[in-house]
Amino acid sequence: PAAVIVAIDGPSGTGKSSTSKAVAARLGLRYLDTGAQYRAMTWWMLNNGIDVSDPSEIAAAADKPAIVSGTDPQAPGISADGADASVPIRSQEVTAAVSAVSAVPEVRTRITDLQRTIAAGTQEPGDAGTGIVVEGRDIGTTVLPDADLKVFLTASPEARAARRSGELKSADGKAHADLAATQQALAARDKADSSRKTSPLKKAGDAVEVDTTELTLEQVIECVVTLVEKAS
Numbered sequence: 001p002a003a004v005i006v007a008i009d010g011p012s013g014t015g016k017s018s019t020s021k022a023v024a025a026r027l028g029l030r031y032l033d034t035g036a037q038y039r040a041m042t043w044w045m046l047n048n049g050i051d052v053s054d055p056s057e058i059a060a061a062a063d064k065p066a067i068v069s070g071t072d073p074q075a076p077g078i079s080a081d082g083a084d085a086s087v088p089i090r091s092q093e094v095t096a097a098v099s100a101v102s103a104v105p106e107v108r109t110r111i112t113d114l115q116r117t118i119a120a121g122t123q124e125p126g127d128a129g130t131g132i133v134v135e136g137r138d139i140g141t142t143v144l145p146d147a148d149l150k151v152f153l154t155a156s157p158e159a160r161a162a163r164r165s166g167e168l169k170s171a172d173g174k175a176h177a178d179l180a181a182t183q184q185a186l187a188a189r190d191k192a193d194s195s196r197k198t199s200p201l202k203k204a205g206d207a208v209e210v211d212t213t214e215l216t217l218e219q220v221i222e223c224v225v226t227l228v229e230k231a232s
């Protein structure tokens, strides 16, 4: 059978990453975190003196860093110009700048090309014939419009902020992040991602929408696994 291609899109805090990794691991598929690629590009720019408030500087630098993504759902890993970016791409500084960087068309073209190469399995020997779960914002609409299955995850703003602040807490071990501030930061990033000109965050016409507000992570995983099995 042909390698199954699964696109999982939606805003942050909907359980997209946890679901995508678990579905890939359960079904023996590869996994690609496209948000991590935009974050790695942003991290590299911040480290290399690019003024991320200037779209023309961002555009001119978009071709420079080598961005290499692992596709093992258990330990994906990502690097920029050979430097391990897995941890620093989750910093507040990168999170605050990534929407501006990812809105620049030259950045999107560059990273979309990488994503299509990885999905096709032509990057690494042995990848061909292995399906993949690709998570992001524009995978079903732009990157892989012929995906075998497209899922669009949603959740109420309150549920998303609660999940995000729980994650922030476990990531840095510090006091509980302020829920209202988290909700506000998420809303600002959603607005930027949904209103940009080039391939905004949007549900594809043929995507299956799953509202995760009232579901546990396990229930969302089961639901998506069933959808993949039906589609492949």
Ligand code: C5P
Binding pocket: 012, 034, 035, 036, 038, 039, 098, 099, 100, 102, 103, 135, 136, 137, 138, 139, 189, 193
């Ligand atoms: O998913 P994550 O929160 O890590 O994504 C970080 C940012 O990367 C998003 O807020 C968005 O600006 C950008 N992104 C994108 N297209 C994708 C995935 C992420 O523009 N396919």
